[in-house]
Amino acid sequence: MVKELEVVKELGYSKQLTFAYLTCERLYPNYVYFSKHFHFGEPGTLRIIIDFIYEVLLSNPYNQDQIQKYLAELEPNFPAPENFNTILASSSLDVCMAIAETLNFIADKKFQRILDISTFATDSVDMYVQELENLDYNLDPDFEVKIQSHLLMQQELKVQAGIISYLSTLDTIDKEDINTLVELQQSNKGNLHLKN
Numbered sequence: 001m002v003k004e005l006e007v008v009k010e011l012g013y014s015k016q017l018t019f020a021y022l023t024c025e026r027l028y029p030n031y032v033y034f035s036k037h038f039h040f041g042e043p044g045t046l047r048i049i050i051d052f053i054y055e056v057l058l059s060n061p062y063n064q065d066q067i068q069k070y071l072a073e074l075e076p077n078f079p080a081p082e083n084f085n086t087i088l089a090s091s092s093l094d095v096c097m098a099i100a101e102t103l104n105f106i107a108d109k110k111f112q113r114i115l116d117i118s119t120f121a122t123d124s125v126d127m128y129v130q131e132l133e134n135l136d137y138n139l140d141p142d143f144e145v146k147i148q149s150h151l152l153m154q155q156e157l158k159v160q161a162g163i164i165s166y167l168s169t170l171d172t173i174d175k176e177d178i179n180t181l182v183e184l185q186q187s188n189k190g191n192l193h194l195k196n
Contacts, residue, residue: 004160004161004165005164007168008111008164008167009111009114013109014172017056017102017105017106018163018167018181019114019117020053020105021054022163022181022182023117023121023160024095024098024099025050025185026185027095027098027120027124028046028047030088030092030094030095030124031096033088034079034088034091035092037088038086038088040079040084040089041092042076045077046077046096048070049099049103050099053099053102056106057178058175067104067106067107070103071104074096074099074100079092079096081093087127087128087130094121094123095124098117098120098121101120102117118160121156121160122156122160125153125156126147126153129147130147132152135147162184162185163181166184
């Protein structure tokens with residue numbers, strides 16, 4: 001977990017939602033890649049929901065019925081990892097979970113959801129690194145060290161810490177700030193660095 005996350009607890013709802021939105025944006029390409037190569041899901045549905053989150057972030061009005069509608073539309077896009085012979089199914093499930101938790105956060109403003117969203121992002125990298133480097137928890141005493149020190153994990157942690165640091169400097173957050181943060185994380189878009 002990113003140690004700076006406790007700072008986010010003090011930043012207030014709009015900055016917390018910004019952190020969640022940026023995570024959804026960063027993870028989304030993982031789903032697009034999985035959908036394209038394994039013929040599952042509708043990335044367009046996820047895109048519409050992420051765009052809705054962005055609109056809420058810009059203080060556009062919404063109602064609870066919209067939240068429930070989007071949660072229902074998201075559900076058929078949740079891959080069951082056991083049905084696929086690829087770790088990317090788990091990563092794609094993390095994308096869906098991050099989006100669902102962001103929708104739920106909009107509805108109930110529970111900070112625990114922000115912690116969970118951060119974890120979905122690092123879990124995706126964790127599983128991917130295990131497969132990429134052929135790591136086995138039962139056989140390798142340095143298993144955790146190798147995952148935490150891997151370049152992809154270091155990049156994800158750095159991006160999360162950088163977003164938190166940037167948000168901490170702001171009095172209020174506006175469209176320009178959000179777009180700046182999106183641009184800053186573009187180089188890490190798709191935190192598994194998958195090529196579409």
